[in-house]
Amino acid sequence: MKRYNFDEDHNMFRDSFRAFLQQEVVPHREEWREAGIVPREVYLKAGEMGFLIPQAPESLGGLAIDDFRFQQIISEEIGLCGETGFMPQLHSTIVAPYIMNNGSDFLKEKYIPKAITGEYILGVAMTEPDAGSDLAGMRATAVDNGDHYVLNGNKTYISNGICGDVFVVAARTDPTVPHAISLFVVEANWEGFKRGAHLKKMGMKSQDTAELFFDNVKVPKENLIGVEGQGFKYLMGGLAEERLICAIWNVGTAEYAFNLTKEFVQDRKVFGKPLSAMQNTQFKMAELRARLDMAIAYTDTLVANTNRGDHDSIGASQAKLLTSELLCDVADEGVQLHGGAGYMEEYPISQVFADARITRIFAGTSEIMKLIIARAIFSE
Incomplete structure:
Protein backbone atom coordinates (compact mmCIF):
# COMPACT_ATOMS: atom_id res chain seq x y z
CA MET A 1 0.00 0.00 0.00
CA TYR A 120 20.97 4.27 31.46
CA ILE A 121 18.48 1.64 30.30
CA LEU A 122 14.94 2.48 31.41
CA GLY A 123 12.09 0.30 32.61
CA VAL A 124 8.69 0.78 34.22
CA ALA A 125 7.50 -1.22 37.24
CA MET A 126 3.73 -1.28 37.58
CA THR A 127 2.57 -4.92 37.42
CA GLU A 128 2.39 -6.93 40.63
CA PRO A 129 1.57 -10.61 41.22
CA ASP A 130 -2.02 -9.68 42.14
CA ALA A 131 -2.36 -6.44 40.17
CA GLY A 132 -1.85 -6.27 36.43
CA SER A 133 -4.40 -4.25 34.49
CA ASP A 134 -6.18 -3.53 37.80
CA LEU A 135 -3.90 -0.80 39.15
CA ALA A 136 -6.31 -0.14 42.00
CA GLY A 137 -5.20 -3.50 43.44
CA MET A 138 -1.57 -2.35 43.77
CA ARG A 139 0.07 -3.19 47.10
CA ALA A 140 3.53 -1.59 46.86
CA THR A 141 3.77 1.36 49.24
CA ALA A 142 5.89 4.48 49.53
CA VAL A 143 5.70 6.00 53.02
CA ASP A 144 6.69 9.62 53.60
CA ASN A 145 9.61 9.72 56.02
CA GLY A 146 10.63 13.34 56.09
CA ASP A 147 13.28 13.97 53.44
CA HIS A 148 12.61 10.65 51.66
CA TYR A 149 10.03 7.95 51.01
CA VAL A 150 10.43 4.35 52.15
CA LEU A 151 9.47 2.05 49.28
CA ASN A 152 8.35 -1.53 49.88
CA GLY A 153 6.76 -4.12 47.65
CA ASN A 154 7.43 -6.31 44.68
CA LYS A 155 6.76 -6.14 40.96
CA THR A 156 6.68 -8.88 38.37
CA TYR A 157 6.88 -9.39 34.59
CA ILE A 158 9.05 -6.28 34.33
CA SER A 159 10.61 -5.76 30.90
CA ASN A 160 14.28 -4.72 31.06
CA GLY A 161 14.14 -6.12 34.59
CA ILE A 162 17.66 -7.54 34.39
CA CYS A 163 19.44 -4.97 32.24
CA GLY A 164 17.58 -1.89 33.47
CA ASP A 165 19.38 0.82 35.44
CA VAL A 166 16.54 3.24 36.19
CA PHE A 167 12.87 2.37 36.75
CA VAL A 168 9.70 4.39 36.99
CA VAL A 169 8.00 2.65 39.93
CA ALA A 170 4.34 2.96 40.89
CA ALA A 171 3.43 2.71 44.57
CA ARG A 172 0.64 3.68 46.94
CA THR A 173 1.23 6.79 49.01
CA ASP A 174 -2.20 6.67 50.66
CA PRO A 175 -3.36 3.09 51.30
CA THR A 176 -6.89 4.28 52.12
CA VAL A 177 -7.56 5.72 48.64
CA PRO A 178 -7.75 3.16 45.77
CA HIS A 179 -6.15 5.36 43.11
CA ALA A 180 -3.76 7.35 45.31
CA ILE A 181 -0.74 6.07 43.41
CA SER A 182 2.52 7.97 43.00
CA LEU A 183 5.36 7.48 40.55
CA PHE A 184 9.03 7.50 41.53
CA VAL A 185 12.33 7.30 39.68
CA VAL A 186 14.31 4.51 41.33
CA GLU A 187 17.89 3.49 40.59
CA ALA A 188 18.73 -0.19 40.51
CA ASN A 189 21.92 0.30 42.54
CA TRP A 190 20.14 1.69 45.60
CA GLU A 191 20.22 -0.28 48.84
CA GLY A 192 17.17 -2.51 49.22
CA PHE A 193 16.55 -2.83 45.48
CA LYS A 194 16.81 -6.48 44.45
CA ARG A 195 16.25 -8.28 41.18
CA GLY A 196 14.44 -11.57 41.38
CA ALA A 197 14.36 -14.42 38.91
CA HIS A 198 15.21 -13.89 35.26
CA LEU A 199 11.84 -15.18 34.12
CA LYS A 200 11.56 -17.84 31.43
CA LYS A 201 8.88 -17.10 28.86
CA MET A 202 6.98 -18.68 26.00
CA GLY A 203 8.36 -16.12 23.56
CA MET A 204 10.33 -12.89 23.32
CA LYS A 205 13.16 -14.80 24.92
CA SER A 206 15.89 -12.19 24.41
CA GLN A 207 13.77 -9.45 26.03
CA ASP A 208 14.82 -9.83 29.67
CA THR A 209 11.90 -9.97 32.09
CA ALA A 210 12.23 -10.18 35.85
CA GLU A 211 10.74 -9.76 39.27
CA LEU A 212 11.81 -6.68 41.23
CA PHE A 213 11.82 -6.37 45.02
CA PHE A 214 11.92 -3.19 47.10
CA ASP A 215 12.91 -3.69 50.74
CA ASN A 216 12.87 -0.38 52.63
CA VAL A 217 14.36 1.46 49.66
CA LYS A 218 15.02 5.10 50.53
CA VAL A 219 13.74 7.24 47.67
CA PRO A 220 14.74 10.92 47.87
CA LYS A 221 11.80 13.33 47.83
CA GLU A 222 13.12 14.90 44.62
CA ASN A 223 12.67 11.54 42.84
CA LEU A 224 8.89 11.79 43.08
CA ILE A 225 7.46 12.35 39.59
CA GLY A 226 5.07 15.30 39.60
CA VAL A 227 2.57 15.53 42.46
CA GLU A 228 2.09 12.90 45.13
CA GLY A 229 -1.03 10.84 44.56
CA GLN A 230 -1.33 11.83 40.89
CA GLY A 231 0.49 8.80 39.48
CA PHE A 232 -2.69 7.14 38.27
CA LYS A 233 -3.46 10.21 36.16
CA TYR A 234 0.07 10.18 34.73
CA LEU A 235 -0.20 6.48 33.93
CA MET A 236 -3.53 6.94 32.19
CA GLY A 237 -2.13 9.91 30.28
CA GLY A 238 0.72 7.80 28.95
CA LEU A 239 -1.35 4.80 27.93
CA ALA A 240 -2.64 6.28 24.66
CA GLU A 241 0.85 6.60 23.19
CA GLU A 242 1.97 3.32 24.78
CA ARG A 243 -0.90 1.39 23.18
CA LEU A 244 -0.44 3.17 19.87
CA ILE A 245 3.26 2.34 19.77
CA CYS A 246 2.41 -1.29 20.61
CA ALA A 247 -0.12 -1.32 17.76
CA ILE A 248 2.49 0.03 15.35
CA TRP A 249 4.95 -2.69 16.39
CA ASN A 250 2.18 -5.30 16.04
CA VAL A 251 1.55 -4.23 12.45
CA GLY A 252 5.26 -4.21 11.59
CA THR A 253 5.70 -7.70 13.04
CA ALA A 254 2.58 -8.94 11.25
CA GLU A 255 4.04 -7.62 7.99
CA TYR A 256 7.25 -9.53 8.75
CA ALA A 257 5.27 -12.74 9.37
CA PHE A 258 3.23 -12.17 6.22
CA ASN A 259 6.39 -11.80 4.13
CA LEU A 260 7.91 -14.95 5.64
CA THR A 261 4.79 -16.88 4.65
CA LYS A 262 4.56 -15.31 1.20
CA GLU A 263 8.13 -16.36 0.43
CA PHE A 264 7.57 -19.87 1.76
CA VAL A 265 4.36 -20.59 -0.19
CA GLN A 266 5.95 -19.35 -3.40
CA ASP A 267 8.92 -21.70 -2.96
CA ARG A 268 7.07 -24.75 -1.58
CA LYS A 269 5.81 -27.22 -4.20
CA VAL A 270 2.62 -29.24 -3.61
CA PHE A 271 1.34 -31.71 -6.23
CA GLY A 272 3.82 -30.26 -8.69
CA LYS A 273 2.71 -26.63 -8.23
CA PRO A 274 3.76 -23.82 -5.88
CA LEU A 275 1.62 -23.74 -2.75
CA SER A 276 0.85 -20.13 -3.70
CA ALA A 277 -1.04 -21.39 -6.76
CA MET A 278 -3.65 -23.06 -4.53
CA GLN A 279 -6.87 -21.08 -4.17
CA ASN A 280 -7.03 -21.68 -0.43
CA THR A 281 -3.56 -20.15 -0.03
CA GLN A 282 -4.46 -17.20 -2.22
CA PHE A 283 -7.67 -16.51 -0.30
CA LYS A 284 -5.96 -16.76 3.09
CA MET A 285 -3.17 -14.39 2.02
CA ALA A 286 -5.63 -12.00 0.37
CA GLU A 287 -7.66 -11.66 3.56
CA LEU A 288 -4.56 -11.05 5.67
CA ARG A 289 -3.24 -8.48 3.17
CA ALA A 290 -6.52 -6.56 3.31
CA ARG A 291 -6.52 -6.54 7.12
CA LEU A 292 -2.87 -5.46 7.22
CA ASP A 293 -3.47 -2.51 4.91
CA MET A 294 -6.50 -1.41 6.93
CA ALA A 295 -4.43 -1.58 10.13
CA ILE A 296 -1.62 0.44 8.55
CA ALA A 297 -4.07 3.11 7.42
CA TYR A 298 -5.67 3.33 10.87
CA THR A 299 -2.40 3.56 12.79
CA ASP A 300 -1.13 6.18 10.32
CA THR A 301 -4.26 8.22 11.05
CA LEU A 302 -3.76 7.94 14.81
CA VAL A 303 -0.12 9.03 14.47
CA ALA A 304 -1.21 12.04 12.40
CA ASN A 305 -3.77 12.91 15.07
CA THR A 306 -1.13 12.55 17.80
CA ASN A 307 1.04 15.06 15.97
CA ARG A 308 -1.93 17.45 16.06
CA GLY A 309 -2.17 17.05 19.83
CA ASP A 310 -5.08 14.60 19.77
CA HIS A 311 -3.98 11.74 22.02
CA ASP A 312 -6.93 9.47 21.30
CA SER A 313 -7.06 6.88 24.08
CA ILE A 314 -10.12 5.15 22.59
CA GLY A 315 -8.55 4.98 19.13
CA ALA A 316 -5.31 3.65 20.61
CA SER A 317 -7.26 0.98 22.50
CA GLN A 318 -9.04 -0.02 19.28
CA ALA A 319 -5.76 -0.15 17.40
CA LYS A 320 -4.07 -2.18 20.11
CA LEU A 321 -6.99 -4.62 20.26
CA LEU A 322 -7.31 -5.18 16.52
CA THR A 323 -3.59 -5.27 15.68
CA SER A 324 -2.73 -7.73 18.42
CA GLU A 325 -5.49 -10.03 17.17
CA LEU A 326 -4.28 -9.47 13.60
CA LEU A 327 -0.68 -10.32 14.47
CA CYS A 328 -1.74 -13.54 16.18
CA ASP A 329 -3.89 -14.46 13.17
CA VAL A 330 -1.08 -13.76 10.68
CA ALA A 331 1.33 -15.84 12.75
CA ASP A 332 -1.19 -18.67 13.12
CA GLU A 333 -2.04 -18.78 9.41
CA GLY A 334 1.68 -18.57 8.66
CA VAL A 335 2.40 -21.66 10.74
CA GLN A 336 -0.49 -23.48 9.07
CA LEU A 337 0.68 -22.62 5.56
CA HIS A 338 4.23 -23.66 6.44
CA GLY A 339 2.88 -27.08 7.43
CA GLY A 340 5.22 -29.17 9.56
CA ALA A 341 8.05 -26.73 8.90
CA GLY A 342 6.09 -24.04 10.71
CA TYR A 343 6.36 -25.99 13.94
CA MET A 344 10.15 -26.15 13.75
CA GLU A 345 12.13 -23.51 15.63
CA GLU A 346 14.58 -23.17 12.76
CA TYR A 347 11.80 -21.46 10.77
CA PRO A 348 11.28 -17.87 11.92
CA ILE A 349 7.49 -18.14 11.63
CA SER A 350 7.45 -20.46 14.66
CA GLN A 351 9.26 -17.83 16.71
CA VAL A 352 6.83 -15.14 15.56
CA PHE A 353 3.95 -17.37 16.66
CA ALA A 354 5.38 -17.72 20.17
CA ASP A 355 6.39 -14.07 20.40
CA ALA A 356 3.03 -12.75 19.20
CA ARG A 357 0.88 -14.22 21.95
CA ILE A 358 1.88 -11.70 24.61
CA THR A 359 0.62 -8.78 22.52
CA ARG A 360 -2.95 -9.63 23.50
CA ILE A 361 -1.90 -9.25 27.15
CA PHE A 362 0.72 -6.53 27.65
CA ALA A 363 -0.15 -2.80 27.76
CA GLY A 364 -3.67 -3.89 28.73
CA THR A 365 -5.32 -7.16 27.77
CA SER A 366 -7.69 -7.47 24.83
CA GLU A 367 -10.52 -7.74 27.37
CA ILE A 368 -9.51 -4.42 28.96
CA MET A 369 -9.38 -2.82 25.50
CA LYS A 370 -12.92 -4.04 24.82
CA LEU A 371 -14.08 -2.67 28.17
CA ILE A 372 -12.61 0.77 27.40
CA ILE A 373 -14.19 0.82 23.94
CA ALA A 374 -17.56 -0.37 25.26
CA ARG A 375 -17.60 2.33 27.93
CA ALA A 376 -17.02 4.96 25.26
CA ILE A 377 -19.89 3.55 23.18
CA PHE A 378 -22.42 3.56 25.99
CA SER A 379 -21.37 6.85 27.58
CA GLU A 380 -22.38 8.78 24.47
Whole structure:
Protein backbone atom coordinates (compact mmCIF):
# COMPACT_ATOMS: atom_id res chain seq x y z
CA MET A 1 0.00 0.00 0.00
CA LYS A 2 1.33 3.42 -0.95
CA ARG A 3 1.74 5.68 2.07
CA TYR A 4 1.87 9.47 1.73
CA ASN A 5 2.49 10.55 5.30
CA PHE A 6 6.31 10.33 5.21
CA ASP A 7 8.65 12.84 3.59
CA GLU A 8 12.34 12.68 2.61
CA ASP A 9 13.58 13.28 6.17
CA HIS A 10 11.45 10.39 7.44
CA ASN A 11 12.67 8.11 4.68
CA MET A 12 16.31 8.97 5.38
CA PHE A 13 15.78 8.28 9.08
CA ARG A 14 14.08 4.97 8.25
CA ASP A 15 16.93 3.92 5.98
CA SER A 16 19.48 4.80 8.66
CA PHE A 17 17.65 2.93 11.42
CA ARG A 18 17.01 -0.08 9.17
CA ALA A 19 20.74 -0.24 8.33
CA PHE A 20 21.55 -0.05 12.05
CA LEU A 21 19.22 -2.98 12.76
CA GLN A 22 20.65 -5.07 9.94
CA GLN A 23 24.20 -4.45 11.13
CA GLU A 24 23.94 -4.38 14.91
CA VAL A 25 20.84 -6.41 15.77
CA VAL A 26 19.70 -9.02 13.24
CA PRO A 27 23.03 -10.92 12.99
CA HIS A 28 23.11 -11.44 16.77
CA ARG A 29 19.52 -12.52 17.30
CA GLU A 30 20.20 -16.20 17.96
CA GLU A 31 22.95 -15.61 20.51
CA TRP A 32 20.74 -13.09 22.31
CA ARG A 33 17.91 -15.61 22.49
CA GLU A 34 20.27 -18.17 23.96
CA ALA A 35 21.53 -15.63 26.52
CA GLY A 36 18.02 -14.40 27.31
CA ILE A 37 19.14 -10.78 27.18
CA VAL A 38 20.33 -8.05 24.82
CA PRO A 39 23.82 -6.67 25.58
CA ARG A 40 24.16 -3.12 26.85
CA GLU A 41 26.43 -2.28 23.94
CA VAL A 42 23.53 -2.17 21.49
CA TYR A 43 21.86 0.59 23.52
CA LEU A 44 25.11 2.55 23.58
CA LYS A 45 25.46 2.19 19.81
CA ALA A 46 21.84 3.24 19.31
CA GLY A 47 22.46 6.23 21.54
CA GLU A 48 25.49 7.26 19.49
CA MET A 49 23.30 7.25 16.37
CA GLY A 50 20.56 9.36 17.94
CA PHE A 51 17.96 6.59 17.99
CA LEU A 52 17.09 6.82 21.71
CA ILE A 53 14.51 9.38 22.89
CA PRO A 54 14.80 11.49 19.70
CA GLN A 55 11.96 13.70 20.97
CA ALA A 56 14.06 14.99 23.91
CA PRO A 57 15.13 18.65 23.74
CA GLU A 58 18.62 19.57 22.60
CA SER A 59 19.35 20.99 26.06
CA LEU A 60 19.22 17.41 27.38
CA GLY A 61 21.16 15.94 24.47
CA GLY A 62 18.23 14.92 22.30
CA LEU A 63 17.33 15.79 18.72
CA ALA A 64 14.22 17.79 19.63
CA ILE A 65 12.15 15.91 17.02
CA ASP A 66 8.59 16.84 17.89
CA ASP A 67 7.09 14.50 15.31
CA PHE A 68 5.65 11.15 16.42
CA ARG A 69 6.29 9.70 12.96
CA PHE A 70 9.95 9.23 13.85
CA GLN A 71 8.98 7.12 16.86
CA GLN A 72 6.51 5.31 14.60
CA ILE A 73 9.35 4.48 12.20
CA ILE A 74 11.48 3.01 14.99
CA SER A 75 8.65 0.79 16.21
CA GLU A 76 7.68 -0.27 12.68
CA GLU A 77 11.23 -1.18 11.71
CA ILE A 78 11.76 -3.20 14.88
CA GLY A 79 8.69 -5.21 13.88
CA LEU A 80 9.56 -5.45 10.19
CA CYS A 81 12.86 -7.19 10.97
CA GLY A 82 11.20 -9.52 13.48
CA GLU A 83 13.11 -8.25 16.51
CA THR A 84 11.63 -8.93 19.96
CA GLY A 85 14.63 -8.41 22.26
CA PHE A 86 16.02 -4.96 21.54
CA MET A 87 12.98 -2.78 22.18
CA PRO A 88 14.05 0.89 22.16
CA GLN A 89 10.41 1.97 21.91
CA LEU A 90 9.90 0.75 25.50
CA HIS A 91 12.84 2.87 26.63
CA SER A 92 12.10 5.93 24.49
CA THR A 93 8.35 6.16 23.87
CA ILE A 94 6.85 4.42 26.89
CA VAL A 95 9.12 5.04 29.91
CA ALA A 96 11.06 8.26 29.18
CA PRO A 97 7.90 10.40 28.70
CA TYR A 98 6.83 9.82 32.31
CA ILE A 99 9.95 11.72 33.37
CA MET A 100 9.96 14.21 30.49
CA ASN A 101 6.27 15.13 30.65
CA ASN A 102 5.67 15.06 34.40
CA GLY A 103 9.06 15.15 36.11
CA SER A 104 10.93 18.11 37.56
CA ASP A 105 13.86 19.77 35.84
CA PHE A 106 16.07 17.97 38.36
CA LEU A 107 14.79 14.55 37.25
CA LYS A 108 15.03 15.42 33.56
CA GLU A 109 18.58 16.70 33.87
CA LYS A 110 19.73 13.81 36.04
CA TYR A 111 18.32 10.89 34.06
CA ILE A 112 17.36 11.81 30.50
CA PRO A 113 20.85 12.69 29.10
CA LYS A 114 22.26 9.29 30.08
CA ALA A 115 19.12 7.55 28.81
CA ILE A 116 19.67 9.29 25.45
CA THR A 117 23.25 7.98 25.24
CA GLY A 118 22.21 4.49 26.34
CA GLU A 119 24.24 4.66 29.56
CA TYR A 120 20.97 4.27 31.46
CA ILE A 121 18.48 1.64 30.30
CA LEU A 122 14.94 2.48 31.41
CA GLY A 123 12.09 0.30 32.61
CA VAL A 124 8.69 0.78 34.22
CA ALA A 125 7.50 -1.22 37.24
CA MET A 126 3.73 -1.28 37.58
CA THR A 127 2.57 -4.92 37.42
CA GLU A 128 2.39 -6.93 40.63
CA PRO A 129 1.57 -10.61 41.22
CA ASP A 130 -2.02 -9.68 42.14
CA ALA A 131 -2.36 -6.44 40.17
CA GLY A 132 -1.85 -6.27 36.43
CA SER A 133 -4.40 -4.25 34.49
CA ASP A 134 -6.18 -3.53 37.80
CA LEU A 135 -3.90 -0.80 39.15
CA ALA A 136 -6.31 -0.14 42.00
CA GLY A 137 -5.20 -3.50 43.44
CA MET A 138 -1.57 -2.35 43.77
CA ARG A 139 0.07 -3.19 47.10
CA ALA A 140 3.53 -1.59 46.86
CA THR A 141 3.77 1.36 49.24
CA ALA A 142 5.89 4.48 49.53
CA VAL A 143 5.70 6.00 53.02
CA ASP A 144 6.69 9.62 53.60
CA ASN A 145 9.61 9.72 56.02
CA GLY A 146 10.63 13.34 56.09
CA ASP A 147 13.28 13.97 53.44
CA HIS A 148 12.61 10.65 51.66
CA TYR A 149 10.03 7.95 51.01
CA VAL A 150 10.43 4.35 52.15
CA LEU A 151 9.47 2.05 49.28
CA ASN A 152 8.35 -1.53 49.88
CA GLY A 153 6.76 -4.12 47.65
CA ASN A 154 7.43 -6.31 44.68
CA LYS A 155 6.76 -6.14 40.96
CA THR A 156 6.68 -8.88 38.37
CA TYR A 157 6.88 -9.39 34.59
CA ILE A 158 9.05 -6.28 34.33
CA SER A 159 10.61 -5.76 30.90
CA ASN A 160 14.28 -4.72 31.06
CA GLY A 161 14.14 -6.12 34.59
CA ILE A 162 17.66 -7.54 34.39
CA CYS A 163 19.44 -4.97 32.24
CA GLY A 164 17.58 -1.89 33.47
CA ASP A 165 19.38 0.82 35.44
CA VAL A 166 16.54 3.24 36.19
CA PHE A 167 12.87 2.37 36.75
CA VAL A 168 9.70 4.39 36.99
CA VAL A 169 8.00 2.65 39.93
CA ALA A 170 4.34 2.96 40.89
CA ALA A 171 3.43 2.71 44.57
CA ARG A 172 0.64 3.68 46.94
CA THR A 173 1.23 6.79 49.01
CA ASP A 174 -2.20 6.67 50.66
CA PRO A 175 -3.36 3.09 51.30
CA THR A 176 -6.89 4.28 52.12
CA VAL A 177 -7.56 5.72 48.64
CA PRO A 178 -7.75 3.16 45.77
CA HIS A 179 -6.15 5.36 43.11
CA ALA A 180 -3.76 7.35 45.31
CA ILE A 181 -0.74 6.07 43.41
CA SER A 182 2.52 7.97 43.00
CA LEU A 183 5.36 7.48 40.55
CA PHE A 184 9.03 7.50 41.53
CA VAL A 185 12.33 7.30 39.68
CA VAL A 186 14.31 4.51 41.33
CA GLU A 187 17.89 3.49 40.59
CA ALA A 188 18.73 -0.19 40.51
CA ASN A 189 21.92 0.30 42.54
CA TRP A 190 20.14 1.69 45.60
CA GLU A 191 20.22 -0.28 48.84
CA GLY A 192 17.17 -2.51 49.22
CA PHE A 193 16.55 -2.83 45.48
CA LYS A 194 16.81 -6.48 44.45
CA ARG A 195 16.25 -8.28 41.18
CA GLY A 196 14.44 -11.57 41.38
CA ALA A 197 14.36 -14.42 38.91
CA HIS A 198 15.21 -13.89 35.26
CA LEU A 199 11.84 -15.18 34.12
CA LYS A 200 11.56 -17.84 31.43
CA LYS A 201 8.88 -17.10 28.86
CA MET A 202 6.98 -18.68 26.00
CA GLY A 203 8.36 -16.12 23.56
CA MET A 204 10.33 -12.89 23.32
CA LYS A 205 13.16 -14.80 24.92
CA SER A 206 15.89 -12.19 24.41
CA GLN A 207 13.77 -9.45 26.03
CA ASP A 208 14.82 -9.83 29.67
CA THR A 209 11.90 -9.97 32.09
CA ALA A 210 12.23 -10.18 35.85
CA GLU A 211 10.74 -9.76 39.27
CA LEU A 212 11.81 -6.68 41.23
CA PHE A 213 11.82 -6.37 45.02
CA PHE A 214 11.92 -3.19 47.10
CA ASP A 215 12.91 -3.69 50.74
CA ASN A 216 12.87 -0.38 52.63
CA VAL A 217 14.36 1.46 49.66
CA LYS A 218 15.02 5.10 50.53
CA VAL A 219 13.74 7.24 47.67
CA PRO A 220 14.74 10.92 47.87
CA LYS A 221 11.80 13.33 47.83
CA GLU A 222 13.12 14.90 44.62
CA ASN A 223 12.67 11.54 42.84
CA LEU A 224 8.89 11.79 43.08
CA ILE A 225 7.46 12.35 39.59
CA GLY A 226 5.07 15.30 39.60
CA VAL A 227 2.57 15.53 42.46
CA GLU A 228 2.09 12.90 45.13
CA GLY A 229 -1.03 10.84 44.56
CA GLN A 230 -1.33 11.83 40.89
CA GLY A 231 0.49 8.80 39.48
CA PHE A 232 -2.69 7.14 38.27
CA LYS A 233 -3.46 10.21 36.16
CA TYR A 234 0.07 10.18 34.73
CA LEU A 235 -0.20 6.48 33.93
CA MET A 236 -3.53 6.94 32.19
CA GLY A 237 -2.13 9.91 30.28
CA GLY A 238 0.72 7.80 28.95
CA LEU A 239 -1.35 4.80 27.93
CA ALA A 240 -2.64 6.28 24.66
CA GLU A 241 0.85 6.60 23.19
CA GLU A 242 1.97 3.32 24.78
CA ARG A 243 -0.90 1.39 23.18
CA LEU A 244 -0.44 3.17 19.87
CA ILE A 245 3.26 2.34 19.77
CA CYS A 246 2.41 -1.29 20.61
CA ALA A 247 -0.12 -1.32 17.76
CA ILE A 248 2.49 0.03 15.35
CA TRP A 249 4.95 -2.69 16.39
CA ASN A 250 2.18 -5.30 16.04
CA VAL A 251 1.55 -4.23 12.45
CA GLY A 252 5.26 -4.21 11.59
CA THR A 253 5.70 -7.70 13.04
CA ALA A 254 2.58 -8.94 11.25
CA GLU A 255 4.04 -7.62 7.99
CA TYR A 256 7.25 -9.53 8.75
CA ALA A 257 5.27 -12.74 9.37
CA PHE A 258 3.23 -12.17 6.22
CA ASN A 259 6.39 -11.80 4.13
CA LEU A 260 7.91 -14.95 5.64
CA THR A 261 4.79 -16.88 4.65
CA LYS A 262 4.56 -15.31 1.20
CA GLU A 263 8.13 -16.36 0.43
CA PHE A 264 7.57 -19.87 1.76
CA VAL A 265 4.36 -20.59 -0.19
CA GLN A 266 5.95 -19.35 -3.40
CA ASP A 267 8.92 -21.70 -2.96
CA ARG A 268 7.07 -24.75 -1.58
CA LYS A 269 5.81 -27.22 -4.20
CA VAL A 270 2.62 -29.24 -3.61
CA PHE A 271 1.34 -31.71 -6.23
CA GLY A 272 3.82 -30.26 -8.69
CA LYS A 273 2.71 -26.63 -8.23
CA PRO A 274 3.76 -23.82 -5.88
CA LEU A 275 1.62 -23.74 -2.75
CA SER A 276 0.85 -20.13 -3.70
CA ALA A 277 -1.04 -21.39 -6.76
CA MET A 278 -3.65 -23.06 -4.53
CA GLN A 279 -6.87 -21.08 -4.17
CA ASN A 280 -7.03 -21.68 -0.43
CA THR A 281 -3.56 -20.15 -0.03
CA GLN A 282 -4.46 -17.20 -2.22
CA PHE A 283 -7.67 -16.51 -0.30
CA LYS A 284 -5.96 -16.76 3.09
CA MET A 285 -3.17 -14.39 2.02
CA ALA A 286 -5.63 -12.00 0.37
CA GLU A 287 -7.66 -11.66 3.56
CA LEU A 288 -4.56 -11.05 5.67
CA ARG A 289 -3.24 -8.48 3.17
CA ALA A 290 -6.52 -6.56 3.31
CA ARG A 291 -6.52 -6.54 7.12
CA LEU A 292 -2.87 -5.46 7.22
CA ASP A 293 -3.47 -2.51 4.91
CA MET A 294 -6.50 -1.41 6.93
CA ALA A 295 -4.43 -1.58 10.13
CA ILE A 296 -1.62 0.44 8.55
CA ALA A 297 -4.07 3.11 7.42
CA TYR A 298 -5.67 3.33 10.87
CA THR A 299 -2.40 3.56 12.79
CA ASP A 300 -1.13 6.18 10.32
CA THR A 301 -4.26 8.22 11.05
CA LEU A 302 -3.76 7.94 14.81
CA VAL A 303 -0.12 9.03 14.47
CA ALA A 304 -1.21 12.04 12.40
CA ASN A 305 -3.77 12.91 15.07
CA THR A 306 -1.13 12.55 17.80
CA ASN A 307 1.04 15.06 15.97
CA ARG A 308 -1.93 17.45 16.06
CA GLY A 309 -2.17 17.05 19.83
CA ASP A 310 -5.08 14.60 19.77
CA HIS A 311 -3.98 11.74 22.02
CA ASP A 312 -6.93 9.47 21.30
CA SER A 313 -7.06 6.88 24.08
CA ILE A 314 -10.12 5.15 22.59
CA GLY A 315 -8.55 4.98 19.13
CA ALA A 316 -5.31 3.65 20.61
CA SER A 317 -7.26 0.98 22.50
CA GLN A 318 -9.04 -0.02 19.28
CA ALA A 319 -5.76 -0.15 17.40
CA LYS A 320 -4.07 -2.18 20.11
CA LEU A 321 -6.99 -4.62 20.26
CA LEU A 322 -7.31 -5.18 16.52
CA THR A 323 -3.59 -5.27 15.68
CA SER A 324 -2.73 -7.73 18.42
CA GLU A 325 -5.49 -10.03 17.17
CA LEU A 326 -4.28 -9.47 13.60
CA LEU A 327 -0.68 -10.32 14.47
CA CYS A 328 -1.74 -13.54 16.18
CA ASP A 329 -3.89 -14.46 13.17
CA VAL A 330 -1.08 -13.76 10.68
CA ALA A 331 1.33 -15.84 12.75
CA ASP A 332 -1.19 -18.67 13.12
CA GLU A 333 -2.04 -18.78 9.41
CA GLY A 334 1.68 -18.57 8.66
CA VAL A 335 2.40 -21.66 10.74
CA GLN A 336 -0.49 -23.48 9.07
CA LEU A 337 0.68 -22.62 5.56
CA HIS A 338 4.23 -23.66 6.44
CA GLY A 339 2.88 -27.08 7.43
CA GLY A 340 5.22 -29.17 9.56
CA ALA A 341 8.05 -26.73 8.90
CA GLY A 342 6.09 -24.04 10.71
CA TYR A 343 6.36 -25.99 13.94
CA MET A 344 10.15 -26.15 13.75
CA GLU A 345 12.13 -23.51 15.63
CA GLU A 346 14.58 -23.17 12.76
CA TYR A 347 11.80 -21.46 10.77
CA PRO A 348 11.28 -17.87 11.92
CA ILE A 349 7.49 -18.14 11.63
CA SER A 350 7.45 -20.46 14.66
CA GLN A 351 9.26 -17.83 16.71
CA VAL A 352 6.83 -15.14 15.56
CA PHE A 353 3.95 -17.37 16.66
CA ALA A 354 5.38 -17.72 20.17
CA ASP A 355 6.39 -14.07 20.40
CA ALA A 356 3.03 -12.75 19.20
CA ARG A 357 0.88 -14.22 21.95
CA ILE A 358 1.88 -11.70 24.61
CA THR A 359 0.62 -8.78 22.52
CA ARG A 360 -2.95 -9.63 23.50
CA ILE A 361 -1.90 -9.25 27.15
CA PHE A 362 0.72 -6.53 27.65
CA ALA A 363 -0.15 -2.80 27.76
CA GLY A 364 -3.67 -3.89 28.73
CA THR A 365 -5.32 -7.16 27.77
CA SER A 366 -7.69 -7.47 24.83
CA GLU A 367 -10.52 -7.74 27.37
CA ILE A 368 -9.51 -4.42 28.96
CA MET A 369 -9.38 -2.82 25.50
CA LYS A 370 -12.92 -4.04 24.82
CA LEU A 371 -14.08 -2.67 28.17
CA ILE A 372 -12.61 0.77 27.40
CA ILE A 373 -14.19 0.82 23.94
CA ALA A 374 -17.56 -0.37 25.26
CA ARG A 375 -17.60 2.33 27.93
CA ALA A 376 -17.02 4.96 25.26
CA ILE A 377 -19.89 3.55 23.18
CA PHE A 378 -22.42 3.56 25.99
CA SER A 379 -21.37 6.85 27.58
CA GLU A 380 -22.38 8.78 24.47
